[in-house]
Amino acid sequence: MKKIIFSDLAPSPLGPYSQATLSKDTLYVSGQIGIDQSTGNFINDSIENETHQVMKNLGHVLAAANMTFEEVVKCSIFVRDMDDFAKINSVYATYFKEETAPARETVQVARLPKDVGIEISCIAVK
Secondary structure, three states: OOEEEOOOOOOOOOOOOOOOOEEOEOOOOOEEEOOOOOOEOOOOOOOHHHHHHHHHHHHHHHHOOOHHHHHHHEEEEEEOOOHHHHHHHHHHHHOOHHHHHEEEEEOOOOOOOOOOOEEEEEEOOO
């Protein structure tokens, strides 16, 4: 049995998918991009600010499922430019304790939705 998770604090899906799906104790969070839901604006003045907004959006979806970043076991990061890796990492690291950081991959892709610089999805387990 699955339950659809939705937070009105995170951007609504841009297509036929859910922000997240909870199956038993596992939450699958769809890729989040740097939209500030309160204004509808893309936060793209810097990759650092865009990454912070993406992480905030992930946090809102996790909270809607009564979870936190502590329960995240896996992240997938998709970037437009791998040259931004160090900047993204510095922001990403502020959301996880080093000793309990989740598994992760970071891949450069040709294009992301709305031509954003970064998209992150995650899996969390209660």
